[in-house]
Amino acid sequence: MSNQNDQTDRENGGLNGVHAEGERSHNGHAPANGVYENGKGSTPDSQPRAEATFTPAQARYAQIVGWGYHVPSKVITNADLEQIVDTQDEWIRSRTGIEERHVAASPAETSASLGVLAGRKALDMADIHPNKIDLIICATSSPEHIFPSTASIIQDGLGASNAGAFDLSAACSGFVYALSMARGHILAGDAEYVLVIGAETLSRIVDWTDRTTCVLFGDGAGAVLVAASDVPGGIMASVLGSDGSGADLLTVPAGGSAIPASLESVNTGGHFIKMDGRAVFRFATRVMAEATTQVLAKAGLTVQDVDLVIPHQANERIIQNSVLKQLQIPAEKVFINLQKYGNTSTASIPIALCEAIEAGRVKPGDKLVFVGFGAGLTWAACAVEWRTPVEKPEANWWRNTQRQATYQAAAARSMWKRAIRRVYSQVLPTREERWDKNEE
Numbered sequence: 001m002s003n004q005n006d007q008t009d010r011e012n013g014g015l016n017g018v019h020a021e022g023e024r025s026h027n028g029h030a031p032a033n034g035v036y037e038n039g040k041g042s043t044p045d046s047q048p049r050a051e052a053t054f055t056p057a058q059a060r061y062a063q064i065v066g067w068g069y070h071v072p073s074k075v076i077t078n079a080d081l082e083q084i085v086d087t088q089d090e091w092i093r094s095r096t097g098i099e100e101r102h103v104a105a106s107p108a109e110t111s112a113s114l115g116v117l118a119g120r121k122a123l124d125m126a127d128i129h130p131n132k133i134d135l136i137i138c139a140t141s142s143p144e145h146i147f148p149s150t151a152s153i154i155q156d157g158l159g160a161s162n163a164g165a166f167d168l169s170a171a172c173s174g175f176v177y178a179l180s181m182a183r184g185h186i187l188a189g190d191a192e193y194v195l196v197i198g199a200e201t202l203s204r205i206v207d208w209t210d211r212t213t214c215v216l217f218g219d220g221a222g223a224v225l226v227a228a229s230d231v232p233g234g235i236m237a238s239v240l241g242s243d244g245s246g247a248d249l250l251t252v253p254a255g256g257s258a259i260p261a262s263l264e265s266v267n268t269g270g271h272f273i274k275m276d277g278r279a280v281f282r283f284a285t286r287v288m289a290e291a292t293t294q295v296l297a298k299a300g301l302t303v304q305d306v307d308l309v310i311p312h313q314a315n316e317r318i319i320q321n322s323v324l325k326q327l328q329i330p331a332e333k334v335f336i337n338l339q340k341y342g343n344t345s346t347a348s349i350p351i352a353l354c355e356a357i358e359a360g361r362v363k364p365g366d367k368l369v370f371v372g373f374g375a376g377l378t379w380a381a382c383a384v385e386w387r388t389p390v391e392k393p394e395a396n397w398w399r400n401t402q403r404q405a406t407y408q409a410a411a412a413r414s415m416w417k418r419a420i421r422r423v424y425s426q427v428l429p430t431r432e433e434r435w436d437k438n439e440e
């Protein structure tokens, strides 16, 4: 341990074995297949020296150690929607289970700003400073731009100065895909801390005159911090799937390179979500059950071992027809909160996870399944053995102050860097210009 301040409650307490800073060089961590101590550089194939001894690899696990979510304050109820489109509260409730959704009403509320607020809560929960994050993966279906990535904007907003960042596009399956990526980076020894965020402002790409889609979606962001750990458990297995033959069933057709933005693409509503609801419904009920079964088999678990399923919150009937009926998982083992948020795409599972924890439905030792589906078509499931204490650790005043100062400084630092870049580009001559002058 290089710095006492870096030893968090979680590192020292409930979840012993989460790697602290100072171990980021992976000292003491042999490759997954172990090393020949006296035969450095040798492999089993290249015949190590006779005296070499084999040290079994130290096990490495990917644990969720922090979590948080943020939703915009503006709520639109089904009754509100009755004023906008030809729909009825009864229809929406009975066909989807949705009662209301949160919508980003202020222009300042963007996928990145919601993601930053969710990310901060996850870091606060884990009591980890943003400069410890190695990688930020933002799964989103409503990125701020085609590029730069929303993850990079979040990285800047968090002041996570040591983190790489990228967006992951797998529609509503994106958060579970991203968890799987985080696990892979950690198990490979490439990262100690990965911040996984699902962040959406779908209200900006929904056609508010189309009753078949606008009643379904909502805005919000959820985040989890995944950490390297010696404690067995954590994200145990994942299943990822795709069937691109169904790409046209759920799509935002225009705005990419296939149909670039034009007057026509705007006039024909090409930048809004288009969906064949019935086809997506059939696909979803099939893959949610299949992916859950597959991931449990991969993790060496049975349906009876599962303590809680947290499914993508798109439609209560999809959850009923797949996880509950096909897999015979009882309702008390399935978490549903879509009545309050609608379908928040990549944010739905992390928001549901946070609420399940708040409701006392998750405790250390529990076996969880996250399972989702979405455009692509895609589907994904993760099996998790939960090991982290769910109570918020007592805030360490000094570490909390350091974090809050970093968040405050992040915006100022970003503005300063922009200003410096402007000065360089406008005032100072470029190297080429200096060369040209010298030649004259």
Ligand code: ACO
Residues within 6 Å of the ligand: 086, 087, 088, 091, 092, 095, 096, 141, 171, 172, 173, 211, 212, 213, 215, 250, 275, 277, 278, 280, 281, 284, 314, 315, 343, 345, 373, 374, 375
């Ligand atoms: N209010 C009132 N009536 C409506 C509404 C509405 N909001 N929307 C559709 N209807 C009407 C239809 O026009 C249709 O009328 P008709 O029979 O006169 O033609 C009738 O209701 C039935 O329509 P269906 O589409 O058959 O209704 P269904 O029971 O399939 O429910 C729904 C529609 C809710 C969209 C359902 O198909 C569904 O949830 N599908 C999955 C969608 C989904 O989860 N998408 C997200 C994927 S995740 C991602 O990647 C973003």
